[in-house]
Amino acid sequence: MKYYRTIKRHLCYKYLLSKCRWLCFITTLSVFYIFIRCYSFTSELTFMNSFLETEKCWNFNYDDQIPKLILFWTQTYMRINISLEYWNQKFNDKTCPYHQCEVIFDRSKLCQSSALVFHLRDIDLNYLPQHRSAKQRFVLYSMEPPHLNPKFVANMNNYFNWTATYRQDSDMITSYVYWRKRKKILGQLAEQDYLKNRSAKVAWLVSNCYSHNHRELYSERLSKAINMTIVGKCSKTSSNICNKTIRECLDQLANDHSFYLAFENSFSKDYITEKYQHQIELKKMIPIVFETNHYNYQKLVIPNSYIDANKFDSPENLADYLKQLVLSKDKYNKYFQWQHEYEAYEDPTKTFLCEMCRKLWNKNEPKKVYNNIKKWLFEDANCQRWSSNKNGTIPIPIHESIVYRDP
Numbered sequence: 073m074k075y076y077r078t079i080k081r082h083l084c085y086k087y088l089l090s091k092c093r094w095l096c097f098i099t100t101l102s103v104f105y106i107f108i109r110c111y112s113f114t115s116e117l118t119f120m121n122s123f124l125e126t127e128k129c130w131n132f133n134y135d136d137q138i139p140k141l142i143l144f145w146t147q148t149y150m151r152i153n154i155s156l157e158y159w160n161q162k163f164n165d166k167t168c169p170y171h172q173c174e175v176i177f178d179r180s181k182l183c184q185s186s187a188l189v190f191h192l193r194d195i196d197l198n199y200l201p202q203h204r205s206a207k208q209r210f211v212l213y214s215m216e217p218p219h220l221n222p223k224f225v226a227n228m229n230n231y232f233n234w235t236a237t238y239r240q241d242s243d244m245i246t247s248y249v250y251w252r253k254r255k256k257i258l259g260q261l262a263e264q265d266y267l268k269n270r271s272a273k274v275a276w277l278v279s280n281c282y283s284h285n286h287r288e289l290y291s292e293r294l295s296k297a298i299n300m301t302i303v304g305k306c307s308k309t310s311s312n313i314c315n316k317t318i319r320e321c322l323d324q325l326a327n328d329h330s331f332y333l334a335f336e337n338s339f340s341k342d343y344i345t346e347k348y349q350h351q352i353e354l355k356k357m358i359p360i361v362f363e364t365n366h367y368n369y370q371k372l373v374i375p376n377s378y379i380d381a382n383k384f385d386s387p388e389n390l391a392d393y394l395k396q397l398v399l400s401k402d403k404y405n406k407y408f409q410w411q412h413e414y415e416a417y418e419d420p421t422k423t424f425l426c427e428m429c430r431k432l433w434n435k436n437e438p439k440k441v442y443n444n445i446k447k448w449l450f451e452d453a454n455c456q457r458w459s460s461n462k463n464g465t466i467p468i469p470i471h472e473s474i475v476y477r478d479p
Protein backbone atom coordinates (compact mmCIF):
# COMPACT_ATOMS: atom_id res chain seq x y z
CA MET A 73 0.00 0.00 0.00
CA LYS A 74 2.70 2.41 1.06
CA TYR A 75 4.83 1.44 -1.89
CA TYR A 76 1.96 1.94 -4.26
CA ARG A 77 1.30 5.46 -2.99
CA THR A 78 4.93 6.48 -3.47
CA ILE A 79 4.92 5.25 -7.03
CA LYS A 80 1.73 7.07 -7.72
CA ARG A 81 3.02 10.32 -6.33
CA HIS A 82 6.19 9.97 -8.31
CA LEU A 83 4.28 9.45 -11.53
CA CYS A 84 2.08 12.35 -10.78
CA TYR A 85 5.02 14.72 -10.39
CA LYS A 86 6.47 13.46 -13.60
CA TYR A 87 3.23 14.00 -15.39
CA LEU A 88 2.83 17.49 -14.05
CA LEU A 89 6.39 18.39 -14.87
CA SER A 90 6.01 17.29 -18.45
CA LYS A 91 2.81 19.18 -18.83
CA CYS A 92 3.78 22.43 -17.29
CA ARG A 93 7.45 22.85 -17.93
CA TRP A 94 6.81 26.19 -19.55
CA LEU A 95 4.39 27.27 -16.92
CA CYS A 96 6.89 26.45 -14.19
CA PHE A 97 9.58 28.30 -16.04
CA ILE A 98 7.46 31.42 -16.40
CA THR A 99 6.29 31.27 -12.78
CA THR A 100 9.87 31.02 -11.56
CA LEU A 101 10.85 33.94 -13.74
CA SER A 102 8.07 36.15 -12.43
CA VAL A 103 8.78 35.26 -8.82
CA PHE A 104 12.40 36.11 -9.45
CA TYR A 105 11.40 39.39 -11.11
CA ILE A 106 9.16 40.40 -8.19
CA PHE A 107 11.92 39.52 -5.78
CA ILE A 108 14.39 41.73 -7.65
CA ARG A 109 11.90 44.60 -7.78
CA CYS A 110 11.30 44.45 -4.05
CA TYR A 111 14.94 44.50 -3.17
CA SER A 112 16.22 46.86 -5.81
CA PHE A 113 15.41 49.89 -3.69
CA THR A 114 17.74 48.78 -0.94
CA SER A 115 20.51 48.06 -3.39
CA GLU A 116 20.00 51.45 -5.04
CA LEU A 117 20.71 53.16 -1.76
CA THR A 118 23.79 51.07 -1.16
CA PHE A 119 24.92 51.96 -4.63
CA MET A 120 24.40 55.68 -4.08
CA ASN A 121 26.44 55.58 -0.93
CA SER A 122 29.21 53.71 -2.66
CA PHE A 123 29.86 56.29 -5.37
CA LEU A 124 29.39 59.35 -3.25
CA GLU A 125 33.09 59.91 -2.63
CA THR A 126 34.00 59.80 -6.28
CA GLU A 127 31.57 62.40 -7.45
CA LYS A 128 31.72 66.11 -7.91
CA CYS A 129 31.11 67.24 -4.31
CA TRP A 130 34.42 65.71 -3.41
CA ASN A 131 36.66 68.76 -3.49
CA PHE A 132 34.52 71.34 -1.80
CA ASN A 133 36.08 72.96 1.25
CA TYR A 134 33.32 73.06 3.82
CA ASP A 135 35.58 74.37 6.60
CA ASP A 136 36.15 77.77 5.01
CA GLN A 137 32.58 78.50 4.13
CA ILE A 138 30.70 81.39 5.75
CA PRO A 139 27.82 81.09 6.29
CA LYS A 140 27.42 77.34 6.32
CA LEU A 141 24.65 76.33 3.99
CA ILE A 142 21.87 74.05 5.18
CA LEU A 143 19.96 72.73 2.21
CA PHE A 144 16.39 71.62 2.84
CA TRP A 145 16.34 68.93 0.19
CA THR A 146 12.67 68.30 0.84
CA GLN A 147 9.91 70.63 1.89
CA THR A 148 8.44 70.38 5.35
CA TYR A 149 4.87 69.19 5.07
CA MET A 150 4.35 69.97 1.41
CA ARG A 151 1.09 71.79 1.81
CA ILE A 152 2.24 74.22 4.51
CA ASN A 153 4.95 75.85 2.37
CA ILE A 154 7.21 77.18 5.09
CA SER A 155 9.27 80.10 3.84
CA LEU A 156 13.02 80.59 3.84
CA GLU A 157 12.56 83.69 5.96
CA TYR A 158 10.83 81.64 8.61
CA TRP A 159 13.71 79.19 8.89
CA ASN A 160 16.44 81.78 8.69
CA GLN A 161 15.04 84.03 11.36
CA LYS A 162 15.97 81.23 13.77
CA PHE A 163 19.62 82.24 13.46
CA ASN A 164 18.89 85.91 14.09
CA ASP A 165 16.93 85.36 17.22
CA LYS A 166 18.79 86.53 20.29
CA THR A 167 18.24 83.16 21.94
CA CYS A 168 20.44 81.55 19.29
CA PRO A 169 24.14 82.44 19.63
CA TYR A 170 25.05 80.81 16.30
CA HIS A 171 24.33 83.12 13.42
CA GLN A 172 26.60 81.95 10.65
CA CYS A 173 24.32 79.48 8.98
CA GLU A 174 21.83 79.87 6.20
CA VAL A 175 18.94 77.70 5.14
CA ILE A 176 18.50 77.36 1.38
CA PHE A 177 16.08 75.45 -0.86
CA ASP A 178 18.19 75.61 -4.02
CA ARG A 179 19.14 72.07 -4.95
CA SER A 180 21.77 73.21 -7.43
CA LYS A 181 23.89 74.20 -4.42
CA LEU A 182 24.02 70.57 -3.31
CA CYS A 183 27.81 70.37 -3.20
CA GLN A 184 28.27 73.64 -1.35
CA SER A 185 25.91 72.64 1.42
CA SER A 186 27.35 71.46 4.72
CA ALA A 187 24.14 69.72 5.65
CA LEU A 188 21.07 68.40 3.85
CA VAL A 189 17.75 68.14 5.66
CA PHE A 190 15.22 65.47 4.69
CA HIS A 191 11.78 65.81 6.19
CA LEU A 192 10.70 62.18 6.20
CA ARG A 193 7.12 62.72 5.12
CA ASP A 194 8.25 64.66 2.07
CA ILE A 195 11.02 62.42 0.76
CA ASP A 196 10.53 61.42 -2.85
CA LEU A 197 12.67 58.42 -3.69
CA ASN A 198 12.89 59.52 -7.31
CA TYR A 199 14.58 62.72 -6.26
CA LEU A 200 17.33 61.85 -3.88
CA PRO A 201 20.67 63.67 -4.24
CA GLN A 202 22.98 62.07 -6.79
CA HIS A 203 26.17 63.32 -5.22
CA ARG A 204 27.46 63.42 -1.75
CA SER A 205 30.60 64.32 0.09
CA ALA A 206 31.68 62.37 3.14
CA LYS A 207 32.04 65.70 4.92
CA GLN A 208 28.40 66.58 4.51
CA ARG A 209 25.75 65.67 7.05
CA PHE A 210 22.49 64.19 5.86
CA VAL A 211 19.84 64.96 8.46
CA LEU A 212 16.69 62.94 9.11
CA TYR A 213 13.98 65.35 10.24
CA SER A 214 10.62 64.22 11.56
CA MET A 215 8.07 65.39 14.10
CA GLU A 216 5.89 62.32 13.62
CA PRO A 217 5.56 59.21 15.77
CA PRO A 218 7.02 56.04 14.19
CA HIS A 219 3.90 54.77 12.44
CA LEU A 220 3.37 58.02 10.54
CA ASN A 221 6.77 57.95 8.84
CA PRO A 222 7.06 56.40 5.38
CA LYS A 223 7.97 52.75 5.59
CA PHE A 224 10.83 52.87 3.08
CA VAL A 225 12.86 54.83 5.62
CA ALA A 226 13.37 51.56 7.49
CA ASN A 227 15.69 50.54 4.63
CA MET A 228 17.74 53.71 4.47
CA ASN A 229 20.72 52.39 6.37
CA ASN A 230 24.03 54.23 6.23
CA TYR A 231 22.26 57.23 4.78
CA PHE A 232 21.65 59.67 7.61
CA ASN A 233 24.39 61.21 9.72
CA TRP A 234 22.17 63.03 12.16
CA THR A 235 18.60 62.94 13.42
CA ALA A 236 16.34 65.86 14.32
CA THR A 237 13.19 64.67 16.06
CA TYR A 238 11.32 65.06 19.35
CA ARG A 239 13.20 62.04 20.67
CA GLN A 240 15.62 62.99 23.42
CA ASP A 241 18.30 60.78 21.91
CA SER A 242 18.26 62.73 18.63
CA ASP A 243 21.34 64.64 17.61
CA MET A 244 19.24 67.78 17.56
CA ILE A 245 16.08 67.79 19.65
CA THR A 246 13.04 69.51 18.28
CA SER A 247 10.54 69.33 21.06
CA TYR A 248 6.81 70.02 21.25
CA VAL A 249 6.99 70.78 24.93
CA TYR A 250 8.53 73.86 26.50
CA TRP A 251 8.81 74.64 30.19
CA ARG A 252 11.59 75.52 32.55
CA LYS A 253 12.42 75.91 36.18
CA ARG A 254 11.88 79.46 37.38
CA LYS A 255 15.02 81.37 38.24
CA LYS A 256 13.43 82.19 41.57
CA ILE A 257 10.84 80.07 43.29
CA LEU A 258 7.62 82.01 43.60
CA GLY A 259 6.95 82.20 47.29
CA GLN A 260 3.41 83.40 47.62
CA LEU A 261 1.41 82.33 44.61
CA ALA A 262 -1.97 83.86 45.38
CA GLU A 263 -4.14 81.07 46.70
CA GLN A 264 -6.19 80.59 43.61
CA ASP A 265 -9.18 78.32 43.34
CA TYR A 266 -8.60 76.30 40.19
CA LEU A 267 -11.57 74.02 40.65
CA LYS A 268 -14.16 76.82 40.58
CA ASN A 269 -17.02 74.50 41.53
CA ARG A 270 -16.70 72.47 38.36
CA SER A 271 -17.85 68.87 38.47
CA ALA A 272 -15.84 65.87 37.35
CA LYS A 273 -16.05 66.24 33.59
CA VAL A 274 -13.46 65.27 31.02
CA ALA A 275 -12.96 67.17 27.77
CA TRP A 276 -11.32 65.66 24.74
CA LEU A 277 -10.59 67.54 21.55
CA VAL A 278 -9.67 64.97 18.94
CA SER A 279 -9.67 64.56 15.19
CA ASN A 280 -8.01 61.16 14.76
CA CYS A 281 -10.73 58.71 15.64
CA TYR A 282 -8.93 55.41 15.07
CA SER A 283 -5.42 55.36 16.33
CA HIS A 284 -2.41 53.10 16.26
CA ASN A 285 -2.47 52.85 20.05
CA HIS A 286 -6.24 52.29 20.42
CA ARG A 287 -6.62 55.24 22.77
CA GLU A 288 -10.26 55.47 21.59
CA LEU A 289 -10.97 52.12 23.25
CA TYR A 290 -9.70 53.56 26.50
CA SER A 291 -11.73 56.73 26.20
CA GLU A 292 -14.83 54.74 25.32
CA ARG A 293 -14.60 52.93 28.64
CA LEU A 294 -13.74 56.09 30.49
CA SER A 295 -16.72 57.92 29.00
CA LYS A 296 -19.06 55.26 30.39
CA ALA A 297 -17.74 55.86 33.87
CA ILE A 298 -17.51 59.64 33.91
CA ASN A 299 -19.02 62.54 31.99
CA MET A 300 -16.99 63.28 28.94
CA THR A 301 -17.30 65.77 26.09
CA ILE A 302 -15.70 64.88 22.80
CA VAL A 303 -15.11 67.80 20.48
CA GLY A 304 -13.96 67.40 16.90
CA LYS A 305 -14.41 64.97 14.06
CA CYS A 306 -14.80 61.97 16.36
CA SER A 307 -17.69 63.46 18.27
CA LYS A 308 -21.00 61.69 17.84
CA THR A 309 -22.78 65.02 18.26
CA SER A 310 -22.24 66.90 15.04
CA SER A 311 -22.43 70.34 16.65
CA ASN A 312 -19.42 69.57 18.81
CA ILE A 313 -16.93 71.05 16.38
CA CYS A 314 -14.15 73.41 17.23
CA ASN A 315 -14.95 76.42 15.06
CA LYS A 316 -12.21 78.64 16.47
CA THR A 317 -8.53 78.21 17.17
CA ILE A 318 -7.66 75.22 19.31
CA ARG A 319 -6.62 77.49 22.16
CA GLU A 320 -9.96 79.30 22.10
CA CYS A 321 -11.87 76.04 22.07
CA LEU A 322 -9.84 74.68 24.99
CA ASP A 323 -10.42 77.86 26.91
CA GLN A 324 -14.13 77.53 26.37
CA LEU A 325 -14.15 73.86 27.36
CA ALA A 326 -12.37 74.78 30.58
CA ASN A 327 -15.49 76.64 31.74
CA ASP A 328 -17.20 73.44 32.72
CA HIS A 329 -14.61 70.69 32.40
CA SER A 330 -12.10 70.03 35.13
CA PHE A 331 -9.98 67.46 33.25
CA TYR A 332 -8.55 67.18 29.79
CA LEU A 333 -7.68 63.95 28.02
CA ALA A 334 -4.23 64.62 26.58
CA PHE A 335 -3.65 61.17 25.04
CA GLU A 336 -1.28 61.07 22.11
CA ASN A 337 -2.09 59.03 19.00
CA SER A 338 1.04 57.00 19.69
CA PHE A 339 2.27 55.67 23.01
CA SER A 340 5.94 55.68 22.17
CA LYS A 341 9.26 56.92 23.43
CA ASP A 342 9.30 60.65 24.19
CA TYR A 343 6.20 61.40 22.12
CA ILE A 344 4.52 64.19 24.05
CA THR A 345 3.04 66.99 22.02
CA GLU A 346 1.17 70.25 22.23
CA LYS A 347 -1.75 68.33 23.75
CA TYR A 348 0.07 68.51 27.05
CA GLN A 349 1.77 71.83 26.34
CA HIS A 350 -1.56 73.60 25.75
CA GLN A 351 -2.73 72.58 29.20
CA ILE A 352 0.32 73.81 31.06
CA GLU A 353 -0.03 77.10 29.21
CA LEU A 354 -3.76 77.34 29.91
CA LYS A 355 -3.61 76.16 33.54
CA LYS A 356 -7.33 75.46 33.85
CA MET A 357 -7.80 71.72 33.38
CA ILE A 358 -5.65 68.89 34.69
CA PRO A 359 -4.19 66.98 31.72
CA ILE A 360 -4.64 63.21 31.81
CA VAL A 361 -1.72 61.58 30.03
CA PHE A 362 -0.74 57.99 29.36
CA GLU A 363 2.81 57.27 30.33
CA THR A 364 4.33 54.14 28.84
CA ASN A 365 8.04 54.78 28.54
CA HIS A 366 9.01 55.81 32.00
CA TYR A 367 12.65 56.43 31.40
CA ASN A 368 12.42 59.85 29.77
CA TYR A 369 8.85 60.78 30.46
CA GLN A 370 9.57 62.33 33.82
CA LYS A 371 12.05 64.67 32.22
CA LEU A 372 9.56 65.87 29.65
CA VAL A 373 6.67 66.80 31.89
CA ILE A 374 6.48 69.08 34.88
CA PRO A 375 6.30 67.12 38.15
CA ASN A 376 2.78 66.94 39.59
CA SER A 377 1.20 68.77 36.68
CA TYR A 378 -0.73 65.81 35.26
CA ILE A 379 -2.54 62.56 36.02
CA ASP A 380 -1.06 59.40 34.54
CA ALA A 381 -3.88 57.07 33.44
CA ASN A 382 -1.46 54.18 33.27
CA LYS A 383 -1.02 54.26 37.04
CA PHE A 384 -4.61 53.08 37.51
CA ASP A 385 -5.86 49.53 37.28
CA SER A 386 -8.54 50.38 34.74
CA PRO A 387 -10.37 53.34 33.14
CA GLU A 388 -13.16 52.89 35.68
CA ASN A 389 -10.62 53.13 38.44
CA LEU A 390 -9.33 56.38 37.00
CA ALA A 391 -12.89 57.72 36.77
CA ASP A 392 -13.38 57.02 40.47
CA TYR A 393 -10.22 58.91 41.29
CA LEU A 394 -11.27 61.93 39.22
CA LYS A 395 -14.67 62.03 40.91
CA GLN A 396 -12.98 61.92 44.29
CA LEU A 397 -10.58 64.66 43.35
CA VAL A 398 -13.22 67.29 42.65
CA LEU A 399 -14.72 66.73 46.08
CA SER A 400 -11.71 68.42 47.58
CA LYS A 401 -10.67 71.82 46.33
CA ASP A 402 -7.29 71.44 48.01
CA LYS A 403 -6.50 68.12 46.40
CA TYR A 404 -7.54 69.38 42.98
CA ASN A 405 -5.55 72.59 43.31
CA LYS A 406 -2.40 70.65 44.20
CA TYR A 407 -2.09 69.82 40.50
CA PHE A 408 -1.44 73.49 39.78
CA GLN A 409 1.12 74.12 42.49
CA TRP A 410 3.99 73.44 40.08
CA GLN A 411 3.72 77.07 39.05
CA HIS A 412 5.70 78.02 42.13
CA GLU A 413 8.74 76.38 40.63
CA TYR A 414 8.15 76.02 36.90
CA GLU A 415 6.79 77.95 33.99
CA ALA A 416 5.64 77.01 30.52
CA TYR A 417 6.80 79.24 27.72
CA GLU A 418 6.54 79.53 24.00
CA ASP A 419 9.88 79.13 22.34
CA PRO A 420 10.26 81.30 19.24
CA THR A 421 13.21 79.19 18.13
CA LYS A 422 11.23 75.98 18.27
CA THR A 423 13.50 74.18 15.86
CA PHE A 424 16.64 72.17 15.77
CA LEU A 425 18.43 74.67 13.53
CA CYS A 426 20.32 76.60 16.18
CA GLU A 427 21.83 73.44 17.63
CA MET A 428 22.61 72.24 14.15
CA CYS A 429 24.48 75.42 13.37
CA ARG A 430 26.53 74.99 16.53
CA LYS A 431 27.42 71.45 15.52
CA LEU A 432 28.34 72.46 11.99
CA TRP A 433 30.81 75.01 13.33
CA ASN A 434 32.27 72.65 15.87
CA LYS A 435 35.53 71.36 14.36
CA ASN A 436 35.61 68.41 16.76
CA GLU A 437 32.17 67.13 15.91
CA PRO A 438 32.66 63.38 15.37
CA LYS A 439 31.68 61.56 12.22
CA LYS A 440 28.48 59.66 12.60
CA VAL A 441 26.18 57.53 10.53
CA TYR A 442 23.01 55.58 11.33
CA ASN A 443 23.71 52.07 10.09
CA ASN A 444 20.48 50.58 11.44
CA ILE A 445 17.80 53.21 11.06
CA LYS A 446 14.98 50.69 11.46
CA LYS A 447 16.18 49.93 14.95
CA TRP A 448 16.58 53.56 15.90
CA LEU A 449 13.38 54.91 14.41
CA PHE A 450 10.98 52.02 14.94
CA GLU A 451 12.31 49.46 17.41
CA ASP A 452 13.79 51.78 20.00
CA ALA A 453 10.55 53.80 20.04
CA ASN A 454 8.88 50.93 21.90
CA CYS A 455 5.35 51.57 20.60
CA GLN A 456 2.53 50.30 22.82
CA ARG A 457 -1.19 49.98 22.43
CA TRP A 458 -4.08 49.85 24.87
CA SER A 459 -5.68 46.48 25.37
CA SER A 460 -9.10 46.62 26.96
CA ASN A 461 -8.97 42.92 27.86
CA LYS A 462 -5.82 43.43 29.85
CA ASN A 463 -6.60 46.86 31.29
CA GLY A 464 -3.12 47.82 30.16
CA THR A 465 -0.81 48.20 27.20
CA ILE A 466 0.88 45.61 25.04
CA PRO A 467 3.80 46.16 22.65
CA ILE A 468 2.96 46.76 19.00
CA PRO A 469 4.92 44.45 16.68
CA ILE A 470 7.61 46.35 14.77
CA HIS A 471 6.31 45.45 11.32
CA GLU A 472 2.95 46.99 12.24
CA SER A 473 4.59 50.22 13.30
CA ILE A 474 6.31 50.35 9.95
CA VAL A 475 3.29 49.83 7.71
CA TYR A 476 0.43 51.22 9.77
CA ARG A 477 -1.26 54.49 8.86
CA ASP A 478 -4.02 56.10 10.84
CA PRO A 479 -7.13 56.04 8.66
Ligand SMILES: *[C@@H]1O[C@H](CO)[C@@H](O)[C@H](O)[C@H]1NC(C)=O
Nearest residue numbers: 147150151152153154155156
Ligand atom coordinates in the same frame (compact mmCIF):
# COMPACT_ATOMS: atom_id res chain seq x y z
C1 LIG B 1 5.37 78.54 -1.71
O1 LIG B 1 5.54 79.92 -1.52
C2 LIG B 1 6.32 80.53 -2.52
C3 LIG B 1 6.58 81.98 -2.16
O2 LIG B 1 5.68 82.46 -1.22
C4 LIG B 1 5.61 80.41 -3.87
O3 LIG B 1 6.37 80.99 -4.89
C5 LIG B 1 5.43 78.91 -4.17
O4 LIG B 1 4.68 78.75 -5.35
C6 LIG B 1 4.69 78.23 -3.03
N1 LIG B 1 4.67 76.79 -3.26
C7 LIG B 1 3.61 76.03 -3.04
C8 LIG B 1 3.78 74.57 -3.29
O5 LIG B 1 2.56 76.49 -2.64
Ligand SMILES: *[C@@H]1O[C@H](CO)[C@@H](O)[C@H](O)[C@H]1NC(C)=O
Nearest residue numbers: 264265266267268269270401
Ligand atom coordinates in the same frame (compact mmCIF):
# COMPACT_ATOMS: atom_id res chain seq x y z
C1 LIG C 1 -19.02 77.62 44.65
O1 LIG C 1 -20.23 77.19 45.23
C2 LIG C 1 -20.45 77.78 46.52
C3 LIG C 1 -21.69 77.17 47.16
O2 LIG C 1 -22.62 76.77 46.17
C4 LIG C 1 -20.56 79.30 46.37
O3 LIG C 1 -20.76 79.89 47.63
C5 LIG C 1 -19.27 79.81 45.73
O4 LIG C 1 -19.38 81.22 45.50
C6 LIG C 1 -18.96 79.12 44.44
N1 LIG C 1 -17.65 79.50 44.00
C7 LIG C 1 -17.37 79.86 42.74
C8 LIG C 1 -15.97 80.23 42.45
O5 LIG C 1 -18.22 79.89 41.88
Ligand SMILES: *[C@@H]1O[C@H](CO)[C@@H](O)[C@H](O)[C@H]1NC(C)=O
Nearest residue numbers: 271272295296297298299300
Ligand atom coordinates in the same frame (compact mmCIF):
# COMPACT_ATOMS: atom_id res chain seq x y z
C1 LIG D 1 -22.99 63.10 34.38
O1 LIG D 1 -23.50 64.28 34.96
C2 LIG D 1 -24.87 64.20 35.31
C3 LIG D 1 -25.35 65.52 35.87
O2 LIG D 1 -24.44 66.53 35.64
C4 LIG D 1 -25.05 63.11 36.38
O3 LIG D 1 -26.42 63.00 36.69
C5 LIG D 1 -24.53 61.79 35.81
O4 LIG D 1 -24.60 60.81 36.81
C6 LIG D 1 -23.11 61.93 35.34
N1 LIG D 1 -22.69 60.71 34.68
C7 LIG D 1 -21.65 59.97 35.10
C8 LIG D 1 -21.34 58.74 34.29
O5 LIG D 1 -20.96 60.28 36.05
Ligand SMILES: *[C@@H]1O[C@H](CO)[C@@H](O)[C@H](O)[C@H]1NC(C)=O
Nearest residue numbers: 303310311312313314315316
Ligand atom coordinates in the same frame (compact mmCIF):
# COMPACT_ATOMS: atom_id res chain seq x y z
C1 LIG E 1 -19.64 75.16 14.55
O1 LIG E 1 -20.12 75.35 13.24
C2 LIG E 1 -21.16 74.44 12.88
C3 LIG E 1 -21.46 74.60 11.39
O2 LIG E 1 -20.98 75.81 10.91
C4 LIG E 1 -22.39 74.70 13.76
O3 LIG E 1 -23.43 73.83 13.42
C5 LIG E 1 -21.98 74.50 15.21
O4 LIG E 1 -23.05 74.81 16.08
C6 LIG E 1 -20.77 75.33 15.59
N1 LIG E 1 -20.32 74.89 16.88
C7 LIG E 1 -20.03 75.73 17.87
C8 LIG E 1 -19.59 75.09 19.15
O5 LIG E 1 -20.06 76.92 17.74
Ligand SMILES: *[C@@H]1O[C@H](CO)[C@@H](O)[C@H](O)[C@H]1NC(C)=O
Nearest residue numbers: 206207208230233439440441
Ligand atom coordinates in the same frame (compact mmCIF):
# COMPACT_ATOMS: atom_id res chain seq x y z
C1 LIG F 1 27.84 60.65 6.63
O1 LIG F 1 27.37 59.40 6.17
C2 LIG F 1 28.06 58.91 5.05
C3 LIG F 1 27.30 57.70 4.52
O2 LIG F 1 27.38 56.63 5.35
C4 LIG F 1 29.47 58.61 5.46
O3 LIG F 1 30.21 58.09 4.35
C5 LIG F 1 30.12 59.90 5.93
O4 LIG F 1 31.41 59.64 6.42
C6 LIG F 1 29.31 60.55 7.04
N1 LIG F 1 29.80 61.88 7.27
C7 LIG F 1 30.02 62.39 8.48
C8 LIG F 1 30.59 63.76 8.51
O5 LIG F 1 29.78 61.79 9.50
Ligand SMILES: *[C@@H]1O[C@H](CO)[C@@H](O)[C@H](O)[C@H]1NC(C)=O
Nearest residue numbers: 385386387388389461462463
Ligand atom coordinates in the same frame (compact mmCIF):
# COMPACT_ATOMS: atom_id res chain seq x y z
C1 LIG G 1 -10.37 45.31 33.86
O1 LIG G 1 -11.11 46.26 34.57
C2 LIG G 1 -12.49 45.95 34.71
C3 LIG G 1 -13.16 47.12 35.42
O2 LIG G 1 -12.47 47.50 36.55
C4 LIG G 1 -12.65 44.65 35.47
O3 LIG G 1 -14.01 44.31 35.54
C5 LIG G 1 -11.88 43.56 34.75
O4 LIG G 1 -11.92 42.35 35.51
C6 LIG G 1 -10.43 43.95 34.56
N1 LIG G 1 -9.74 42.96 33.78
C7 LIG G 1 -8.52 42.52 34.10
C8 LIG G 1 -7.93 41.50 33.18
O5 LIG G 1 -7.89 42.95 35.07
